[in-house]
Amino acid sequence: MRIYAAALALEANTFSPLPTSWxxxxxxxxxxxxxxxxxxxxxxxxxxxxxxRARGGGFTLVEGSCFAxxxxxxxxxxxxxxxxxxILAEIKAALPLDxxxxxxxxxxxxxxxxxxxxxxxxxxxxxxxxxxxIGVEFDPHCHLTRRKCAFADIIVLFKxxxxxxxxxxxxxxxxxxxxxxxxxxxPVLSLYDCRTIASFPTTVEPMRxxxxxxxxxxxxxxxxxxxxxHGFPSADVPEMGARILVISDGAKASGDILAERIGxxxxxxxxxxxxxxxxxxxxxxLALAADGGPVVVADTTDNPGGGAxxxxxxxxxxxxxxxxxxxxxxxxxxxxxxxxxxxxxxGARFALRFGGKTMVASGTPVDAEIEVLALDEDGFQTFAGxxxxxxxxxxxxxxxxxxxxxxxxAQAMGIDLFGNHGIDxxxxxxxxxxSNQHFHASFATxxxxxxxxxxxxxxxxxxxxxxxxxxxxxxWPLDTGAEPGFVL
Numbered sequence: 001m002r003i004y005a006a007a008l009a010l011e012a013n014t015f016s017p018l019p020t021s022w023x024x025x026x027x028x029x030x031x032x033x034x035x036x037x038x039x040x041x042x043x044x045x046x047x048x049x050x051x052x053r054a055r056g057g058g059f060t061l062v063e064g065s066c067f068a069x070x071x072x073x074x075x076x077x078x079x080x081x082x083x084x085x086x087i088l089a090e091i092k093a094a095l096p097l098d099x100x101x102x103x104x105x106x107x108x109x110x111x112x113x114x115x116x117x118x119x120x121x122x123x124x125x126x127x128x129x130x131x132x133x134i135g136v137e138f139d140p141h142c143h144l145t146r147r148k149c150a151f152a153d154i155i156v157l158f159k160x161x162x163x164x165x166x167x168x169x170x171x172x173x174x175x176x177x178x179x180x181x182x183x184x185x186x187p188v189l190s191l192y193d194c195r196t197i198a199s200f201p202t203t204v205e206p207m208r209x210x211x212x213x214x215x216x217x218x219x220x221x222x223x224x225x226x227x228x229x230h231g232f233p234s235a236d237v238p239e240m241g242a243r244i245l246v247i248s249d250g251a252k253a254s255g256d257i258l259a260e261r262i263g264x265x266x267x268x269x270x271x272x273x274x275x276x277x278x279x280x281x282x283x284x285x286l287a288l289a290a291d292g293g294p295v296v297v298a299d300t301t302d303n304p305g306g307g308a309x310x311x312x313x314x315x316x317x318x319x320x321x322x323x324x325x326x327x328x329x330x331x332x333x334x335x336x337x338x339x340x341x342x343x344x345x346x347g348a349r350f351a352l353r354f355g356g357k358t359m360v361a362s363g364t365p366v367d368a369e370i371e372v373l374a375l376d377e378d379g380f381q382t383f384a385g386x387x388x389x390x391x392x393x394x395x396x397x398x399x400x401x402x403x404x405x406x407x408x409x410a411q412a413m414g415i416d417l418f419g420n421h422g423i424d425x426x427x428x429x430x431x432x433x434x435s436n437q438h439f440h441a442s443f444a445t446x447x448x449x450x451x452x453x454x455x456x457x458x459x460x461x462x463x464x465x466x467x468x469x470x471x472x473x474x475x476w477p478l479d480t481g482a483e484p485g486f487v488l
Contacts, residue, residue, distance in 0.1 A: 001181060003099040005050040006064030006087050008120065009043035011141060012109035013234040013307025015458070015466060016073035017359050019111075022082060027408060028389075029068035033090065036066055042163065042386050043068035045170030046103040046137035053174050062094040066103075070409050071307040080110035084120050091127050099133045099177045100124060103170065106142020106157075107232040114237045114470075118147030125151040135177035137170050139163065140200075141232040144191060144243040149488050153180060154187050155245060157227035159211050161202045162413075162438040164384040176224060176247070185224060187247050190255035191488035192263040194242040196476050197463050199274040200230045201437045203444070206269045214262060222251035223258060228266065233463045234306050236470045242266060243487065256486065263484055270476070277454035277461055280318050286451060287430040288324070293448035296431045296439070302362075302457030303436040305411035309333060309358035312457040313366050315432045316355065316403060320368060325400030326429040330417050331390065335407040341372045341394035348372045352396065354405060361458035368398035374422035379406060381420065383413035383438065395421040402428075411435040414442040 009029075010020055029043060040048035044066050054061035067083045069075070091100065102124075108116035117136075124134060135154035138144075140161060149155065154176045158169050179185045202211045214226040225247040231240055244263040248255035277300070278286065287295035302312035310333035319327050337354035344350055349371045356365035372394060379393030391408030404421050412433035418425040425431055426446050432453070433439045444450065454461055464477060474482040 001059035001098045002062060002094065002096065003050060003059050003101060003177070004062040004064055004091055004094050004097050005047045005101040006090065007044045007047045007066035007068065007103035008083055008087065008108070009068035009103065009105040010075055010108040011071040011105050011139065011232060011307065012074050012107060013071060014074060014109055014236045015234055016307040018072040018307070018309060020069050020072045020075040020079065022076065022079035024069040024072065025067045025079065025083065028070050029066060031066040033063045033065060036063070040167050040386065042166055042383060043105070044103050045166035046101050046173045049167065049170035049174045050101045064090040071305055073307065075108065075110040077111045080113060080116055084123070087120065088123055088127060091124060095127070097128050097132050098181050099135065100128060101135050101174060101177055103137045106138035107235055109235060109237060115143065115145050115147055118145050121148055121151035133177050133180045135173045137173045140228060140230045142229055143232065143235065143237060143239050144229040144245055145239040146487055149189050149191055154247060155189070155227065156225050157229060157245070159202070159215065159228070161200060161230065162441045164441050166384070172225065186250040187224060188250055188252045188255060189488055190246040190248065190252060190259040191486065192244040192259040193484055193487045194244065194263050194267050195474070195482035195484050196242045196267060196270050197231060197233050197240070197478070198242060198270040199461070200228070201274065201440070203440050204275065207273050210265060217258070222249040222254055224249055226258070226262065228262070233466070234459060236468050238470055238472045240471050241475055267484060274461070275452050277452050280314055280453060280455055283451050283453045284318060284322060284324060284430070290449055293446060294425060294428050294431050295449045295451065296433060296443045296447040297451045297453045298436060298439060299432055299434045299453050299455050299457065300436045300461055301455040301459045302434050303411055303459055304333065304409050305435060305438055306459055308457055308459050309362055310409050310411070310434050311355045311358050311362045312455060313355040313363040314455040314457065315453065316401060317363065317366055319401045320366065320399050323399060324430065327400065327432070328402040328418055328423050328425065328428045329432040330404035330412055331406040331410060331434060332403055333409045334405050338392050338394045338405045338407050341396060341405065342375055342392065344372055346372050346375055359458060361456065363456060366398070370396040370398045373397055373402065376421060379420065381414040381417040384441065388413055393421055395423055412439045415446060
């Protein structure tokens with residue numbers, strides 16, 4: 001038995017002014033065949049799971065290339081085609097194959113391609129033939145398009161948001177692929193469109209109970225897998241929005257019934273799934289009034305994990321203006337400011353301009369007298385055991401506020417984002433993190449309270465403020481009368 005595995009991941013924000021180049025993939029994650037490290041990465045769970053399973057024997061694994069970039073704008077056409085054609089050439093050289101396992105994001109857009117994964121899967125299918133089993137791992141913030149489902153036999157999404165289960169879901173994909181190759185199961189897909197754009201964090205109710213419920217249903221009554229596709233609101237593509245995917249063992253009617261049932265449950269909770277928002281000043285007031293450990297505030301409107309630049313200055317400016325002490329903000333993406341800090345050295349005090357560089361929604365730069373607290377040539381943070389690079393980093397203090405400046409754009413994910421740079425997060429009264437939800441898994445362990453800030457960055461929580469032109473209408477909350485229904 002021969003199985004090929006590879007990875008290609010980009011969450012493309014079509015409203016972002018940051019085009020994603022080939023160099024962005026090289027900077028974030030690029031492992032040629034045989035070069036992937038021993039530990040899994042957030043974007044390579046299924047690839048890693050296939051490698052681990054192959055160690056036990058039973059099949060020969062042909063390792064392909066792994067690519068991933070930080071969420072940003074659409075990929076350059078040449079970059080996508082280069083990576084796609086590399087994977088296709090590797091598959092062609094590996095033929096014949098019994099299975100293909102791919103770790104993809106599911107919301108990759110390139111200039112000229114609305115659905116990169118659908119394009120890739122169609123081309124893979126044309127190479128491997130109808131009998132080869134194709135299994136795919138997706139992020140829940142994917143676009144579950146008809147094209148993707150037409151050319152993949154098995155699609156499994158992360159269930160958790162934050163996505164702490166990327167290894168578990170990768171293992172699930174590999175198991176289903178092997179079972180399908182062995183004739184133990186006959187996967188059939190049921191896809192239900194909720195006609196909804198919303199946010200669905202799974203660490204809190206009501207989504208926590210729904211995720212727990214679907215996990216209990218898997219493996220019973222011919223149901224192999226259940227995935228909730230949250231959709232990625234920051235992409236203006238036709239098939240964007242929340243969808244439910246059920247894979248049954250040859251039981252299409254049962255799969256359809258369950259997909260619709262879960263879909264209607266998701267629709268019923270779409271207005272209550274996301275936590276309430278507070279303004280910048282409300283967040284500061286609540287934090288200053290709190291007793292005990294740090295209050296953590298998510299700067300959700302400038303989330304690099306959703307393609308935002310990560311250099312909006314709204315929160316840090318108000319903290320400095322209000323002369324707040326015991327506060328820390330991270331990360332702010334500003335490679336030039338980091339360079340100035342390196343030039344000055346640890347302990348230097350000088351006037352620094354930082355942040356506010358990429359776009360109007362980045363806000364105006366902050367001009368402040370700062371002290372350089374710490375420097376790191378190879379900064380990092382961790383997420384669910386995976387190392388997340390930050391590039392050259394500088395920790396600075398402006399008044400009573402400490403800030404972590406980074407060179408490699410990333411969202412806040414682990415509390416060591418502060419700790420690795422000389423800032424003890426447990427000793428601060430207020431932590432502002434640029435993230436929408438991935439911070440939660442780590443920061444909830446130290447937070448006395450978690451707040452979600454509605455700042456002035458480029459990613460408004462109210463999606464009605466985004467200038468959609470291409471998404472299929474009607475869809476809630478842009479329209480009334482949006483009717484859910486089956487896509488597949």
